[in-house]
Amino acid sequence: MTSRHDRMGYVVGHDDDIPRRIPLIQDMTLADFPAEIGLFPLDEVMLLPHGKLPLNVFEPRYVALVEDAMRGERMIGMIQPRDWPGMESVAGVSGSDVADGSEDPPELYSIGCVGRITSMTERADGTYGITLTGLARFRLLREAGVRRGYRVARIDVSGFAADVTDPDEDVAYDRERLLESLRRFCARQGLNTQWDALYEMDDATLLVTLPMICPFAKAEKQALLESATLAERAHTLRTLLDMAGHEPDEGASPS
Template sequence: MIQNPDLPEVIPVFPLPGALLLPRARLPLHLFEPRYLQMLDDCLKTPGRLIGMIQPQPQPRSDGTDGAEAADTPSALQRIGCVGRVTQFSETEDGRYMITLAGLSRFRLIEEVEGFTPYRRAKVSWEGFGRDLGPTETDPEFDRASFLNLLSQFFAAEELQTDWESLKEADDELLINSLSMLLGFDPEDKQALLEAPSLSTRRETLVTLMEFTLRGGSNDEMLQ
């Protein structure tokens, strides 16, 4: 695995609402905008092949509510993101790219870096995220049976399908992080899952979000 000294001070960042990357997880992405094709081209020329995933901060809408702006709007960025290494990429016939990012470590955004690239870059700090570069996390208090029962109710309510045998056999981190990345929670909720300081905290946050959804609560209520 890449080590801390190999994590640079400045990285390219890909602002994408609702997209969550976590350490030791994999995120497939579809790149087609010219600026992000340029970002990938530049990335593949570097030893680390690193791209930072980060969400735009929620911006006021015309109706007075909050919502993350579109990725092509130069909005302010959240303070914490996660960097991934490009491990797979393939080009389609029309010049688009399908890539896979392997999550390495979260980072704290210090400031954006001005430059001549069409994509955004940022100066970041890796301090406080040493656990991300360590071994797979476990969740000692994880009640898998209770969790899967709640998950079954959630999937039924959302009309989702899954391979339950695979879920039962997955280790704690793979199960919790994969669900955190894949389930369709709002960007603010995804950010809370990203910023969870431990796997146990992320599991507790995930449980809260599923229970809240099953109760039919709104995001406005959640924030009060």
């Protein structure tokens, strides 16, 4: 069932006449996405459609981003910065931009993901703990300046219409082989995994959760984000797990 709107354009609930300012996630269409969005660039942090990403938000400009998002449609654009000579981990959760504005900010990848704030905790020190739920990927068209310290961009989600639908439950991939690749990867990396929880996940949930939590480098994360289908993502994920032989990353991670 789709939402209906009143004369002022507000979404009206299905069971009563109390208007909603923003639609339910399951009722969203491409028309509900903004043409311009605030960006949260983070290294090696990826949000996928239908995924959930917890974040600690403490830097003033990203606190401002959360506050501004809460005044609107509660949407934030998660995106990774490209490699940038001399870049240090100074911003957000794991670092992505220059903190003092004395340098040009790093170039961004062209594909990110729109997330909606679906939970938020305000702490006594003015920082936030939030959870973003992935809605749809976007293509970055151009940056549109800086607002209250954070970067703003014009985006296009029209090429990712399938992201706003329910994920396909029948994915053509070898689940057991993927999990075996994960076991070998975790053994090499010395990682502990909640195997019972993974085995209980349906295919769509597994192929959203694993790419987000695996400690891959930014280029590998980006390849997973840009995979056209769940089956392609599964193939890319298994390839990355099989190829991985590096030492465990020591950088920061989402909360």
